[in-house]
Amino acid sequence: MAKKIVISNGWTDKLYYPTRISLLFAFVLVFFSEFNPARILTQMNKNMSLFTSALSYERIVVNIKYEINHNYIFKSDIYSLMIASALMVAGVIILSVAACISLGNLKMKRISNYVTLGGAAAVIAGFFKMLATYSLYKAADLEIADTVGFNMATDKLPAALFFMLGFAILQLICAILLVVFQPRPAKDEKCEMATSYKLFIMFLPFIVLSFIFSYLPLYGWRYAFFNYKSGPGTLNMDDFVGFKWFRSLIENPMTRSDIYRVMRNTLIMSGLGIATSWLAMAFAIFLSEIKCGWFRRLVQVTTTIPNFISWVLVYAIAFAIFSNEGFINNIMTKLTGVPHNELYLMDNHALYLKMLLWGIWKGIGWSAIIYIAGISGIDQQLYEAATVDGAGRFQKMVHVTLPGLMPTYSVMLLMSVAGILSNGMDQYLVFSNAKTKDTLEVLDLYVYTLGIGAGKIPLSTVIGMLKTLVSVTLLFIANRISKTVRGESII
Amino acid sequence: MANQEEISIDVLKASCNKRKKHVKLKGGDAAFLITDYLVFGLFALLCFFPFYYLFINTVSNSEMVARGDVNFYPIGFTLQNYKDLLALSDLGRAFVVTVSRTVIGTALMVVASAFCGYLVTKKEMWNRKFWYRFLVITMYFNAGLIPGYTNMLMLGLTDNFLGYIIPAIVQPFNIILVKTYIESIPGELEESAFIDGAGHMMIFRKVILPLSKPILATIAIFGAVGHWNSFMDSVINMQNSPNLHTLQHKLYIWLNQSSNIASVIDTGRSSSDLEKIISQLNSGKVIKYTIAMVTVLPILLVYPWMQKYFEKGIMLGAVKG
The missing domain is CATH 1.10.3720.10 (MetI-like)
Structure with a gap:
């Protein structure tokens, strides 16, 4: 039943390893609330992940209604944060699709390289949009501080954002190398994929769901080793306390x-x-x-x-x-x-x-x-x-x-x-x-x-x-x- | 002795068919059978009566119910209580939420389990064994309540209708059931479809799905009951959005109103005071009964017809993946 498609394209195949591994990390990062790029103000909701900040305006503003009403932060800024997050999430999704396509034959790999380029570009664009919004807000914040003598508590850009940028750049470089050095497929080659991979890709959504809802919660065990400060709707990670609890x-x-x-x-x-x-x-x-x-x-x-x-x-x-x-x-x-x-x-x-x-x-x-x-x-x-x-x-x-x-x-x-x-x-x-x-x-x-x-x-x-x-x-x-x-x- | 056995069976048959037959039964045996029948009859009554009691109270005149007169049969038949329920708008919303989560959640779960169960029977799949174990092993561990909750927060699924649906799509146990069932379908059927040029999706739709209807019905009914009854996910994940509370959760809130309020004012009062307060608070008992009846009715109606599916489910459950 299984049709063997022999694929060996020399050293360029190895470029897919860094691509896929970095994609895994990027994918997990999308769901981690520590990585919350929309969090311009410290009093913003901390339970957001990149994923949720891309999707829900309501959740971003839930703790900062006051600041918005007093124009300390503009709605447009929040929208641009959302757009930036959405760009990054979309980029990661595109990269995932590319990774799936790259399991096919040479022709499909070729397509996947271009898709990867697009996805990586989206993530990088999202990153710079985010950076721009942050710096813009930083400037606005100083201005407010000048006029009302009141400094808004601005949050730092999350470090994970730079990881995301790193992953995207890695993907970009790999994709460019692949585009340049990968052997060209034959003109009459059709898009094909080995049955084993086809089946795996069909199964992948279930693996992802199972991972998100059964394995990802294990990450919550970290709360056992930290101090926790309560606040309205926040989980505030303060400092590591070892086995105190x-x-x-x-x-x-x-x-x-x-x-x-x-x-x-x-x-x-x-x-x-x-x-x-x-x-x-x-x-x-x-x-x-x-x-x-x-x-x-x-x-x-x-x-x-x-x-x-x-x-x-x-x-x-x-x-x-x-x-x-x-x-x-x-x-x-x-x-x-x-x-x-x-x-x-x-x-x-x-x-x-x-x-x-x-x-x-x-x-x-x-x-x-x-x-x-x-x-x-x-x-x-x-x-x-x-x-x-x-x-x-x-x-x-x-x-x-x-x-x-x-x-x-x-x-x-x-x-x-x-x-x-x-x-x-x-x-x-x-x-x-x-x-x-x-x-x-x-x-x-x-x-x-x-x-x-x-x-x-x-x-x-x-x-x-x-x-x-x-x-x-x-x-x-x-x-x-x-x-x-x-x-x-x-x- | 052999004679005795035959006779006792005869007696039973007679008692079943209402044929009067004069047979002699050993005293001890007769006493045993009578006790056996009596005990089971009583226990069945014990299981049935509460539902009946709820029912007669909801269709009786509320004054009679308030006086405690309605105990064995309805008095002053009326459907007013059910009409009154319609006026409680948040209950209607809870009903809609519960029905939609049951329907959507079950449908998605069944389709996912069927497809997943089919895929894991395919030996060609890349690293099939590993991924199958990856899925199944999740039955045996549980990160715990708080990590689960923070995970939902992280995903943005708290106070969100999708929080009822998405986590319940992949059910390893149901996948095992479907997989076991599909493995019992003769492989020739699939092979011939494959030779005829059908792809995996086509084989799944045209061959596997129709053939595995019985098992799908079984998991569907289990899934639906699970969704209908589920209560903790509403309590934990939907804390801040009363619009998304399920019927069970609403019922819980209604039932607990009295004791909750009582526990608040518990401190510094004598117990007779407390009893008085609770009596006042409990006076809306008919409405509580009616909500309970509405919540339990779908199960009571569906259950007797679906019992064979339930039993099949538990028997298949004994077969391990």
Whole structure:
């Protein structure tokens, strides 16, 4: 199927390596908020990347409405910043397209060289436009300082901009060299590309998306090593503090007691979940004893529905049943004749157990499906043989069905042990209120309240980071156990 | 003993088909079966009743509901509550946001998963194994909440509708499902199409897509439920734009109004005071029930018909990439 296209054009092929590598860097740079060329004033939004400053005027001006209203900075300046950013982003996109084209045969390579020239030119043009706007503004700033005696805090040109220029110039030089020295393609040559590269280019968008949303966030782990100063909508990187936040987990008594409480909650909830995980298997076994078709289907449909509603809806249901005007209180009022107004949802007693029960209510029917399928996969002859040997219903359940399901159960158990730190936060977030929040705060929720709620970005990052590392380690251990015991991996 | 088994099965069949048959059943066995049926019947009721309770409260006379009279059947049937919901404009917007993210997000995710799943079955692809692992390994690690959030900030996807859609396009798990399914399609079909001169895109559109409909339906339904239910992304990424909150988020806000306000005024008040305040705040419970009903209804309506797809999904999920 694959058509071999032999391409070797001597030393000029090597020129594509610097081109592609510098393109990778330039591409990543486009998304980094440290590289925010539109940031003329220090009080401007710091979470912008080159990409966003090219796209959104609103985001650029979000913190500098005052300065704009007083004409300290002109709208036209912001527009030229946007144009400059857009030129650079467009240049990088053009360069990426060129890099894709350059995977083809000589004719396509030839085309790609010219496209690269265009892209590099766009980036360089963007750079100088940016430079011009900055210097123009610098001059205007001095003028303002002269007249009103008030110096606007002008920001420096980001260093990354010069990297970008460097990459573009590198690309430009390579492209020129290629144009000059690359052998000319034959006149009748058609644009062609090897199948392997064609497929790769089709796959590339998914790689990019996966990179941006799964790998790029890892760069956010840097917050764990820096001090963070809060401000309206800003993430202000001040200075490197090494492992200060890691140490504060142990050294700061407040944090320490919080961590202790949160870990206790997390482990108890997960532990209860793991201790009752056999319930799903029991559910499947006892359900399979029911031979009446429609009843079984009915049970299965009704018991799996809760799995498909969100925890918010579960809470809505809890609210309808258990709130002070809910079902239970209504019934109690009717039965006793005395008005009942119990606040069950604000009750802190046996909270772990209640959460466990909600979890079971929501999940058991669904978890049982895999075991039900497992039961139908058990060889019927085993049951027949057991019957012949005089086994009763219970003996068959214990000696045939249960061993048949054990492999599945052990995998599920291993997975849940590996996920012991991840209870998910939805359930605990929706159920927590003034009375219950101390008991319901699990690790995931703590990271959320600490980071988003209290704005303690570094500490929250540290905890999230440690959690991820521990979880991944646990998963690999579980996988190794599974490999040695069962000869099968679980991931 | 063998006899006993046959008899008990007969009894079951009889009970199913409502054929009266006089058979003798061993006492313990009968007791077991009755308990079994009872327990499962009760649990099914436990799963079903809350939805029913919500429903009857939303279609009953609100005065009766406020007095706590509506517990088992609707009283004074009315659709007024649903009409009242229409007046809450921000709820309508949340509904539109949720529906559009569900439709657009699911469609894009399914197309992407199908195409991606097809591509990773192509052995000729440059460094296929590496790129496939590059994608799949992302299932097992997670940078964490704050890095994820700052990443969205960096990309400009916070307070932006696209923030619901774009991150959810590439779903490694679904790609694995599609890949496994496509691998089970006989390779001859593709080969013959290739010999007939079809390119990769053509083969994908004309051969692979029609043949993998069942698996695409499965991931579509999972994706749609996921989008419909998703709540944390609205809470975290759309903090500053109430216009973009999803229905689930709005429901959460409505439900929590009382306890949130209560927690604010919690300090320095006796608990009986607190209870009084909460009682006052909870009085709008019908509207909360109705919002919950509107949110849960699509799932309740779709689920029973789609159950086989859901089950297929989880069974396929047991097959690893």
